[in-house]
Amino acid sequence: MKILLKNLNLLHPEQKINQKSDLLIEDGIIKSIGNLSEKDISDVKIYNFEKMYCLPGLFDMHVHFREPGREDEETIESGSNAAAAGGFTEVACMPNTNPAIDSAEVVKLILEKSKNHLVNVHPIGAVSLGRKGENLSPIAELVESGAVAFSDDGTAVKTSSLMKSALEYCKMFDKVIIDHCEDHSLSDGAMNESLNSTQLGLPPLPSVSEDLIVARDILLAEYTDSQVHIAHISSKTAVDLVRYAKSKGIKVTAEAAPHHFSLTDDALKTYDTNFKMSPPLRTEDDRLAIIEGLKDGTIDCIASDHAPHSIEEKEMEFIYAPNGIIGLETQLALSLELVSNNILSLEDIVLKLSINPRKILNLAIPRFEIGESANFTIVDLEKIWTVDLSKFKSKSRNSPFDKRLFKGASVAVINNSQMFYEGKFSKI
Amino acid sequence: MPVSIKHLLGLNGVSQEDIQTILDTAKTFREVLERPIKKVPTLQGKTIVNLFYEDSTRTRISFELAEKRLSADTINFSKSGSSTKKGETFKDTIRNIEAMKVDMIVVRHESAGVPQFLTRISNASIINAGDGRHEHPTQALLDMYSIREKLGKLKGLKICIVGDIAHSRVALSNIYGLKTMGAEVSVCGPLTMIPVGIQKLGVNVYNNIEKAIAKNDVLNVLRIQLERKAGTSIPTLREYHNYFGITAERIEKNNKDVLILHPGPINRGVELTSEVADGPYQIILDQVTNGVAIRMAVLYLLGTR
Numbered sequence: 001m002k003i004l005l006k007n008l009n010l011l012h013p014e015q016k017i018n019q020k021s022d023l024l025i026e027d028g029i030i031k032s033i034g035n036l037s038e039k040d041i042s043d044v045k046i047y048n049f050e051k052m053y054c055l056p057g058l059f060d061m062h063v064h065f066r067e068p069g070r071e072d073e074e075t076i077e078s079g080s081n082a083a084a085a086g087g088f089t090e091v092a093c094m095p096n097t098n099p100a101i102d103s104a105e106v107v108k109l110i111l112e113k114s115k116n117h118l119v120n121v122h123p124i125g126a127v128s129l130g131r132k133g134e135n136l137s138p139i140a141e142l143v144e145s146g147a148v149a150f151s152d153d154g155t156a157v158k159t160s161s162l163m164k165s166a167l168e169y170c171k172m173f174d175k176v177i178i179d180h181c182e183d184h185s186l187s188d189g190a191m192n193e194s195l196n197s198t199q200l201g202l203p204p205l206p207s208v209s210e211d212l213i214v215a216r217d218i219l220l221a222e223y224t225d226s227q228v229h230i231a232h233i234s235s236k237t238a239v240d241l242v243r244y245a246k247s248k249g250i251k252v253t254a255e256a257a258p259h260h261f262s263l264t265d266d267a268l269k270t271y272d273t274n275f276k277m278s279p280p281l282r283t284e285d286d287r288l289a290i291i292e293g294l295k296d297g298t299i300d301c302i303a304s305d306h307a308p309h310s311i312e313e314k315e316m317e318f319i320y321a322p323n324g325i326i327g328l329e330t331q332l333a334l335s336l337e338l339v340s341n342n343i344l345s346l347e348d349i350v351l352k353l354s355i356n357p358r359k360i361l362n363l364a365i366p367r368f369e370i371g372e373s374a375n376f377t378i379v380d381l382e383k384i385w386t387v388d389l390s391k392f393k394s395k396s397r398n399s400p401f402d403k404r405l406f407k408g409a410s411v412a413v414i415n416n417s418q419m420f421y422e423g424k425f426s427k428i
Numbered sequence: 429m430p431v432s433i434k435h436l437l438g439l440n441g442v443s444q445e446d447i448q449t450i451l452d453t454a455k456t457f458r459e460v461l462e463r464p465i466k467k468v469p470t471l472q473g474k475t476i477v478n479l480f481y482e483d484s485t486r487t488r489i490s491f492e493l494a495e496k497r498l499s500a501d502t503i504n505f506s507k508s509g510s511s512t513k514k515g516e517t518f519k520d521t522i523r524n525i526e527a528m529k530v531d532m533i534v535v536r537h538e539s540a541g542v543p544q545f546l547t548r549i550s551n552a553s554i555i556n557a558g559d560g561r562h563e564h565p566t567q568a569l570l571d572m573y574s575i576r577e578k579l580g581k582l583k584g585l586k587i588c589i590v591g592d593i594a595h596s597r598v599a600l601s602n603i604y605g606l607k608t609m610g611a612e613v614s615v616c617g618p619l620t621m622i623p624v625g626i627q628k629l630g631v632n633v634y635n636n637i638e639k640a641i642a643k644n645d646v647l648n649v650l651r652i653q654l655e656r657k658a659g660t661s662i663p664t665l666r667e668y669h670n671y672f673g674i675t676a677e678r679i680e681k682n683n684k685d686v687l688i689l690h691p692g693p694i695n696r697g698v699e700l701t702s703e704v705a706d707g708p709y710q711i712i713l714d715q716v717t718n719g720v721a722i723r724m725a726v727l728y729l730l731g732t733r
Contacts, residue, residue, distance in 0.1 A: 193624050199440070201560045317541070317542050
């Protein structure tokens with residue numbers, strides 16, 4: 001089958017491509033790039049993407065799909081559908097499932113369940129067995145089965161000694177440890193510690209809890225000369241620490257979640273549990289530091305921390321409600337707000353949402369080249385739309401962005417010889 | 429005069445006029461409490477649910493008594509005897525109670541924000557009887573009433589709240605209410621018990637109890653929660669008592685006219701000595717009596733608006 005995508009603006013900072021072009025795709029493979037006329041091609045389906053951008057497929061390196069364990073909240077299929085709807089062709093899913101991704105069987109289950117989908121789901125293995133922070137999980141076996149990185153996300157890698165071992169062990173396989181940085185002895189709280197927590201009377205969670213583990217991880221990465229990735233960075237001091245570490249040549253990378261550069265703990269004044277996440281929303285100073293970190297390259301990626309929860313669990317008394325919000329279907333729009341506000345360029349967005357995550361995970365970067373598989377996201381920067389949570393592909397509804405007006409959206413994604421366009425998947 | 433609020437969720441944002449109305453109305457009810465027959469028909473036919481998700485003896489009894497004195501029908505719901513243990517969600521519990529057509533809900537909960545949450549899922553008038561470490565507005569109102577009764581005014585008074593401010597729901601309500609009424613408010617306690625940013629609410633912080641006694645007209649002394657993780661906020665109760673406890677000696681030395689309040693229950697020998705708790709400086713039992721009058725006033729004003 002052949003499709004012809006007309007009038008695209010191809011943008012690929014890694015390939016130094018920024019040009020207007022048509023793309024001919026046959027059976028999922030790029031056949032021609034350039035000014036193509038439909039008259040010369042027989043049996044072709046034509047799409048006109050005038051004024052739209054074609055980017056190497058977006059990659060979200062931090063999502064929680066609840067399968068196995070909580071299929072009522074998200075399955076690999078529903079999560080992948082949400083990813084496609086949000087403009088993502090690939091995701092990496094965190095291991096805090098039940099059972100955790102700490103055995104070859106669970107890795108294989110996830111890969112098996114996702115194999116016919118447009119979206120590639122890359123499992124992240126647990127650092128420790130059952131994410132308990134005691135024994136290393138069978139890392140070599142997990143790598144062999146297809147795990148792309150390791151994390152005990154939801155919690156920090158529990159002890160310095162386990163973190164040191166994990167960094168050394170993973171180095172053998174060129175796999176990164178992604179750490180959820182939180183000193184749990186300091187974080188027995190429900191929101192960021194600030195004047196707001198004092199006034200709202202909620203137990204506080206100080207930002208230094210994050211900073212301490214970021215500092216620990218940086219020092220251990222330096223000491224063991226290995227690579228660490230800081231998940232969902234949220235505090236100003238943590239950004240400063242990563243900036244300093246990078247300047248010293250330490251192999252540290254970091255990601256930020258859209259809610260941490262879009263919202264502050266002022267949003268909690270209504271006690272709406274859709275603003276409760278871990279790490280928590282912090283102060284305006286922290287938010288501005290995240291933006292600065294994204295601008296100067298201290299923060300390499302944007303990742304959603306897509307965390308589905310059932311309505312009945314989220315609609316609970318604030319201190320009992322679980323942490324986290326869904327993000328796959330709002331992430332691109334929130335990131336594009338940084339472009340509208342002249343904070344980042346569209347090239348930066350491609351780096352942070354497509355190229356850098358793959359570099360960190362050592363995965364192939366899709367290219368605009370004849371003979372390459374078509375793996376891309378087509379974006380309309382001008383599209384005005386309003387969030388309607390009831391229409392989301394995710395099984396869960398825990399987002400604080402319902403009814404929010406956005407400019408910019410993914411129009412189509414293409415990967416694995418499939419296309420998602422106008423709400424439907426089709427073979428191409 | 430009616431009040432402008434439908435719910436009493438806290439004292440943050442409640443106007444001076446409304447607080448004044450509540451205090452003045454309480455004065456009328458305080459007189460009722462001195463009569464041989466202490467009951468008025470004001471809330472006859474109204475149904476009030478006391479929803480206590482956290483142990484409380486005196487606040488619950490005080491509300492219950494106030495409701496009975498106003499002739500309302502009351503239902504008590506506490507966590508232990510409820511369907512919560514059967515796995516019903518909080519929201520479903522409230523919806524069920526709501527379906528029984530109740531007019532007001534008095535709620536105590538260990539999570540801050542539950543009274544606000546109730547306003548979103550129920551049409552009843554909500555009265556906060558203490559939520560997490562957030563607010564406990566009727567306690568602050570009865571403290572203010574008691575101070576005004578004793579000293580004749582609130583405006584211009586210097587009032588210091590002493591103890592574990594960070595974990596207290598009483599402190600914040602007192603700060604908001606007293607500042608609205610024109611008092612000068614400070615707090616005193618070890619720094620581990622002072623919450624972040626409290627100064628930004630216009631509150632002075634003392635770490636020395638003798639200075640706090642010397643510089644203030646009133647000390648509102650909070651209970652030190654014995655069940656709190658010992659050894660993290662304060663080394664020992666003995667050390668707390670030695671450095672922050674109110675003793676007759678400290679009062680006599682620094683300011684023998686200081687007025688002592690305590691929301692109860694008292695830990696004798698920790699935050700106060702028995703000499704102070706039973707001595708001439710305090711109005712602790714007046715607070716308890718006034719508490720019923722304040723709660724009658726709040727229930728009446730919100731129940732008949």
